[in-house]
Amino acid sequence: MTDASTTAPVTAAHARRGVFEVGERVQLTDPKGRLHTITLEPGREFHTHRGFLRHDDLIGAPDGSVVTNTADVEYLALRPLLSDYVMSMPRGAAVVYPKDAGQIVQMADIFPGATVVEAGVGSGALSMSLLRAIGEGGRLLSFERRDDFAEIAKANGRAFFGGDHPAWTVHVGDLVETLPTVVEPGSVDRVVLDMLAPWECLDAIGEALIPGGVLICYVATTTQLSRVAEGIRAHGGFTEPSAWESLVRGWHLEGLAVRPEHRMHGHTGFLITTRRLAPGVVAPERKRRPAKGAYSDVDPATAGADVPADASASVRGSTAATEIPAEAWTSEALGERVKSDKTIRRVRRSLTGTSDTN
Known part of the structure; x- marks a missing residue:
């Protein structure tokens, strides 16, 4: 994204060590445990x-300091972890x-040095974790259809790393159309899809991945989960998919109230x-057959077998989710509270100083 001379310090360890410096983000915790993030000026x-x-009381202070305000309220000052940052960033x-x-x-x-494809980029939270790993x-x-989301993601990454990360390139456009123009066939190690309809990208992804390469999809609903699993099976070029979710309880x-x-x-x-x-x-x-009736009127013994691409949904052994028209898979239909264009423009303007007037 920029030349090596300007990006050398972006991911260096010293940026996460030492005293607080001008331009750094600092997380303040008050006596009630409430968090406040400020940028030192x-x-x-x-x-x-x-x-x-x-701010001058924090500039030059070591990480993990306690500072007192004018009303004698004490604040614990720490550099925000990546997990802290992504939960509070615009x-x-x-x-x-x-x-x-x-x-x-x-x-x-x-793994370090890997070539990873990501779509879509959203606000850049996952991108930063992937950059840390590679x-x-x-x-x-990273591929993102919306230019305003791409700008917000790049600005968030720039704010966290202190500059443009040398390993990160963001492409604005459709993954299926753009990916073949960016990478050679069989040259991508890992693919991460966070999008509404990942099953639409399986052919392009299959062409780009190396043998043994990993595809992982993040989806919000069981209907998406079912459809992407059936799409993977019908493609024929992937191993049997594995799916799960995680629940975290603090x-x-x-004292004794544990x-x-x-x-x-x-x-x-x-x-x-x-x-x-x-x-x-x-x-x-597969040795373990699906339950009888799991695939509509299809014999479970033949479910998942190779069939013509133009076969009907019932012949393909698809679930009801595959019969939903492609245009019906929208963020709103899947229950996401979509932010208004006005809100998106305000966030973009606050991060980049520009707005989308289209």
Whole structure:
């Protein structure tokens, strides 16, 4: 994204160590556990209804300091972790939560130096976790259909890393149309899809992935999960998919009152993963057959077998989810609270100083 001389310090360890410097983001925790994130600037002040805190009192202080404001309220000052940052950063689209991003990095085996394709980029939360895993020697090729989302994501990444990450390129456009123009066939190690209809991209992804490469999809609903699983099986070039979700429950720790929190991070999304087979290889026949009736009027013994692409949904052994028209798969239909264009423009303007006037 920029030349090496300007990007060398972006991911260096020193950016996460040492005293607080001008331009850094600092997370303040008040006595009630409330979090406030500020960007340090000389002469500025952080105000609350109970006094104010001078930025100059933090500049030059070590990470993990305690500072007192004008009303004698103490604040713990720490550099925000990546998980802290993504939950508080400006966003245009919903973010992938840290609990899911961590599993994507682990279960997709994202390694240093890997070439990774990501679609869509959203607000950049998952992109930052992927960049952390591949390092400066890898490549992250992110695809996003909306220019305003792409700008917000790049601005969030720039704010966290302190500059443009040298391994990150964001392409605005449709993945199926753009990917073949960006990568050579069989040159991508891992693919991460966070989009409404990942099954539409399987042919393009199958062409780009190396043999043994991993595809992992993040979807919000069971109808999406079912359709992408059936699409993977019908493609024929991938291993049997595996799917799961994770639920995270915090614990209250105070004296003898050690118990689960009343609130928890419940369902955020499903993860489904598969691996690319070598060219011309057919996966071994499944020994465990689907339950009778699982595939409409199709004999379970033949469900998932290779069939013509133009066959009817019932002949293909598809579930009801595959019969839903493509145009029906929208964010609103899947229950996402979509932000208005006005809100998106405001977020983009606050991060980049520009707005979309179209």
